[in-house]
Amino acid sequence: MANHIEGRVLQRRDYRYESLRRQACWHAGVPDRHPEVIVLANNEDDVVGAVKLAREKGLRIAVRSGGHSWSGSHLRDGTLLIDLSNLRHVSVDPEAMTGTAQPGIKGSELSSMLAEKNLFFPTGHCTGVSIGGYLLQGGFAWAGRHYGPACMSVTGIEAVTADGERIHADETHNADLLWAARGAGPGFFAVVTRFHVKLYPRKRITMNSGYFWPASAARDVYGFVHEIGRRTPAEINLMCNRDPMTHDEPLISLNATAFTDTEEEAREQLSIFESCPARGRVLTTRLNEVTDTGTLSRLGTDPHYDETKRYLADNMWTHASFDDLWPNFQAMLRTWPPAPSHMVLYNWGGYEGQPERPPMAFSVEDELYYGLYAAWSDPAEDWRYTDWVTEHMRAWEPYATGIQLADENLINRPYRFLTDENLRRLDDLRTTWDPDGLFISWLGRPEPAANVSEDAPK
Ligand SMILES: Cc1cc2nc3c(=O)[nH]c(=O)nc-3n(C[C@H](O)[C@H](O)[C@H](O)COP(=O)(O)OP(=O)(O)OC[C@H]3O[C@@H](n4cnc5c(N)ncnc54)[C@H](O)[C@@H]3O)c2cc1C
Known part of the structure; x- marks a missing residue:
C-alpha cells in the first residue's frame, strides 16, 4: 500500500x-x-x-x-x-526515575511493570485504559491528588506533525506543543508516538476502607464528603449504583484509599470516615485493608465497566454545597438506571500540599469531581439513557465550574473544559502546527473545512 x-x-x-x-x-x-x-x-x-x-x-x-x-x-x-x-513499548530508567511509554500501553500494564521496580506513575482507576488518550486529556489517577493530573508528569513527547515530520517536544524544544499535549485531549493537533515521563517511588502502603449504605443515607453521606473531602489526604471514591445488597435499590459505597509509607499513618488518615453522621446506618464495612491499586481496580472499579453494554458518560467539577445538589440528586435516586450504571464522586482539589501546576493546557479543576455513567443493552433505549445522563448533568450546571475531558459528553452537552485563555491559545497553536486543519478536534465543536487537496493522487 x-x-x-x-x-x-x-x-x-x-x-x-x-x-x-x-x-x-x-x-x-x-x-x-x-x-x-x-x-x-x-x-x-x-x-x-x-x-x-x-x-x-x-x-x-x-x-x-x-x-x-x-x-x-x-x-x-x-x-x-x-x-x-500496537505501539506499546515501555522503557524505564530506575536511576533517573524516568521512563518512556508508547500510547497503546495500558495504564494498568505500565503500573505493574513499575511495581516490580518499586516505582509508581499516576495511572487511571480502571484496568483497560491506554495511556495515549488518558495522558493527553489530563489523567485522573490513583493517588492523583498527590501528583496532580497525570499529564503533569509528562516531561516530553515524540510526535508526528501534520507535515508528517517526526519531532521531539519538551520544556525547551517545541515547548508550546508540550504545553498543548498536557490537556488538549481530543483537540490535540499531532500524533503522539511516545511519552517521556517522570516516575516516583512507590508508597509502601495502600490501605482501603469501604462503607456501604442504603440510598436513604445519601444526604448525610454526601454532605459529609462535601465537607471533609478537601481536608483529608485520603482519596475518596463515593459511588452510587443499583445493587442486590439493597434489593436492587441504589446503594451508596464509600471507598477511601490512603497512600502512605506506614500502616499507622494510613490508619490515621482513614479514621476520619468513622465520624460520618451516617456511620450507625451502615450495612457493612471493610476497614483498613492493606491492598494495591491493581486489586482495587479489579474488585472495585472494573465490575462497573462491561464492554458488552452501551455507555454514556458526563461529569462536572464543583465546590458547591451538597444542599444545592440534593434536589436533583433526589430526582435521580427515584429513577436510577439498572446496574452497572453508576455515579462517582471523588475529592480532588484544595488538598493541602498539592503540587504546583506547571504551564499546561489542562486548566479546569475543582475541589470535587462527579462522573455519571449510564449503561444499557438495547439500542432502542439510547435516547432514554442519553437524556437521563445529559439532563441530570444539565440540571447541575449552575453549580459546576467545568468538566473533565476524561468523561466528556460534548456532543450532547457542550461545556467548559479549559479556561477561555487556554482555549484561545490552543486554537492559535492549532493554526501554527496544523494550518490545513488536518486533525479533527473535540466532538460538538464545528470543524473547519480541511484545506487538503482533493486532486491529490489516491
Ligand atoms: C472504563 C473507563 C475507565 C476510565 N477511567 C479513567 C480514569 O480513571 N481516569 C481518567 O483520567 N480517565 C479515565 N477514563 C477516560 C479515558 O482516560 C479517556 O477516554 C481517554 O481518552 C482514553 O484513552 P485512550 O487511549 O483509550 O483514548 P482513545 O479513545 O484511543 O482516544 C481518545 C481521543 O484522544 C486522542 N488521542 C488518543 N491517542 C492519541 C495520540 N497518541 N496522539 C494524538 N491524539 C490521541 C484522539 O483525539 C482521540 O479522539 C476512563 C474511560 C473508560 C471507558
Whole structure:
C-alpha cells in the first residue's frame, strides 16, 4: 500500500474493516461514524506514512490509542483513523526515575511493570485504559491528588506533525506543543508516538476502607464528603449504583484509599470516615485493608465497566454545597438506571500540599469531581439513557465550574473544559502546527473545512 506502511491499511469496502472499526471503541455503543480508511500502525514510520496518505487522499485525521473515549471521539466520518493500539513499548530508567511509554500501553500494564521496580506513575482507576488518550486529556489517577493530573508528569513527547515530520517536544524544544499535549485531549493537533515521563517511588502502603449504605443515607453521606473531602489526604471514591445488597435499590459505597509509607499513618488518615453522621446506618464495612491499586481496580472499579453494554458518560467539577445538589440528586435516586450504571464522586482539589501546576493546557479543576455513567443493552433505549445522563448533568450546571475531558459528553452537552485563555491559545497553536486543519478536534465543536487537496493522487 501507499507510503510503505507496514501495518494494515483498510478501506471501508475491505474485509475486516468493520471489525477493526468496532474494536476501536471499547463498549458496544459504537457510534455510527465511519472513517474512510483505518491504518493499524506497526511503528512510528507507519504513522508518518499514514499522515502522508491522509494528505494524498484529502482526508482529515483521527487518532486512536486504546479506544476508551466514551463518546468514540476518534470515530469520525470522512477521516483516516490512525490506530496506535500496537505501539506499546515501555522503557524505564530506575536511576533517573524516568521512563518512556508508547500510547497503546495500558495504564494498568505500565503500573505493574513499575511495581516490580518499586516505582509508581499516576495511572487511571480502571484496568483497560491506554495511556495515549488518558495522558493527553489530563489523567485522573490513583493517588492523583498527590501528583496532580497525570499529564503533569509528562516531561516530553515524540510526535508526528501534520507535515508528517517526526519531532521531539519538551520544556525547551517545541515547548508550546508540550504545553498543548498536557490537556488538549481530543483537540490535540499531532500524533503522539511516545511519552517521556517522570516516575516516583512507590508508597509502601495502600490501605482501603469501604462503607456501604442504603440510598436513604445519601444526604448525610454526601454532605459529609462535601465537607471533609478537601481536608483529608485520603482519596475518596463515593459511588452510587443499583445493587442486590439493597434489593436492587441504589446503594451508596464509600471507598477511601490512603497512600502512605506506614500502616499507622494510613490508619490515621482513614479514621476520619468513622465520624460520618451516617456511620450507625451502615450495612457493612471493610476497614483498613492493606491492598494495591491493581486489586482495587479489579474488585472495585472494573465490575462497573462491561464492554458488552452501551455507555454514556458526563461529569462536572464543583465546590458547591451538597444542599444545592440534593434536589436533583433526589430526582435521580427515584429513577436510577439498572446496574452497572453508576455515579462517582471523588475529592480532588484544595488538598493541602498539592503540587504546583506547571504551564499546561489542562486548566479546569475543582475541589470535587462527579462522573455519571449510564449503561444499557438495547439500542432502542439510547435516547432514554442519553437524556437521563445529559439532563441530570444539565440540571447541575449552575453549580459546576467545568468538566473533565476524561468523561466528556460534548456532543450532547457542550461545556467548559479549559479556561477561555487556554482555549484561545490552543486554537492559535492549532493554526501554527496544523494550518490545513488536518486533525479533527473535540466532538460538538464545528470543524473547519480541511484545506487538503482533493486532486491529490489516491
Ligand atoms: C472504563 C473507563 C475507565 C476510565 N477511567 C479513567 C480514569 O480513571 N481516569 C481518567 O483520567 N480517565 C479515565 N477514563 C477516560 C479515558 O482516560 C479517556 O477516554 C481517554 O481518552 C482514553 O484513552 P485512550 O487511549 O483509550 O483514548 P482513545 O479513545 O484511543 O482516544 C481518545 C481521543 O484522544 C486522542 N488521542 C488518543 N491517542 C492519541 C495520540 N497518541 N496522539 C494524538 N491524539 C490521541 C484522539 O483525539 C482521540 O479522539 C476512563 C474511560 C473508560 C471507558
